[in-house]
Amino acid sequence: MNLEETNILLIGFMGTGKTTVSKELAKKTQMPEIDMDRYIVEYENMSIADIFSQKGEPYFRNLETECLKKILKTKNQIISCGGGVAMKEENVTHMKEGGVTILLSATPETVYERVKDNSERPILNGNMNVEYISGLMNARKPKYEAAADLVIDTDGKKVSDIADEIIKKIQEFGKKVEK
Ligand code: S3P
Numbered sequence: 001m002n003l004e005e006t007n008i009l010l011i012g013f014m015g016t017g018k019t020t021v022s023k024e025l026a027k028k029t030q031m032p033e034i035d036m037d038r039y040i041v042e043y044e045n046m047s048i049a050d051i052f053s054q055k056g057e058p059y060f061r062n063l064e065t066e067c068l069k070k071i072l073k074t075k076n077q078i079i080s081c082g083g084g085v086a087m088k089e090e091n092v093t094h095m096k097e098g099g100v101t102i103l104l105s106a107t108p109e110t111v112y113e114r115v116k117d118n119s120e121r122p123i124l125n126g127n128m129n130v131e132y133i134s135g136l137m138n139a140r141k142p143k144y145e146a147a148a149d150l151v152i153d154t155d156g157k158k159v160s161d162i163a164d165e166i167i168k169k170i171q172e173f174g175k176k177v178e179k
Pocket of ligand 1: 012013014015018037048081082083084085120121122123
């Protein structure tokens with residue numbers, strides 16, 4: 001698959017490593033990296049937490065769709081999507097048209113360890129525990145899987161190895177698509 005003609009979209013639950021892995025992928029592939037949350041913060045000139053508290057979640061979800069469409073107008077990018085992006089069918093349609101979607105997975109325990117000291121995720125505010133994370137992850141799982149072209153488990157793996165695995169799987173996926 002010619003990476004210059006597509007986008008690589010990383011999807012998955014909060015704390016599955018989308019941002020970290022996309023930075024590593026960008027280094028290895030020399031493709032530019034776009035973090036959707038960061039893009040939205042700059043676009044709106046407000047933190048994610050402030051958008052949620054001052055404008056509400058539906059407003060944030062509309063912003064996500066608007067920004068996703070803008071980002072996907074360009075090809076040859078690594079796009080790290082916010083954890084809720086794959087929950088909306090309209091977004092998934094755009095993602096499928098605009099690139100290859102890679103679902104990163106991790107256990108609720110791993111996610112908890114990665115996100116527990118961060119208060120920048122409104123969805124987990126007041127619910128920062130393994131039980132809540134596990135419940136929400138299970139509820140979201142069917143939509144994540146439906147949106148994914150490829151799935152990569154991240155538990156106990158080095159970031160560099162995850163990036164290599166993604167590149168290899170994309171090449172294999174490309175061969176299947178091109179047949
Ligand atoms: C969200 C995930 C966050 C961010 C927002 C909502 C979600 O992104 O977009 O707080 O609904 O899962 P990360 O997955 O990058 O933390």
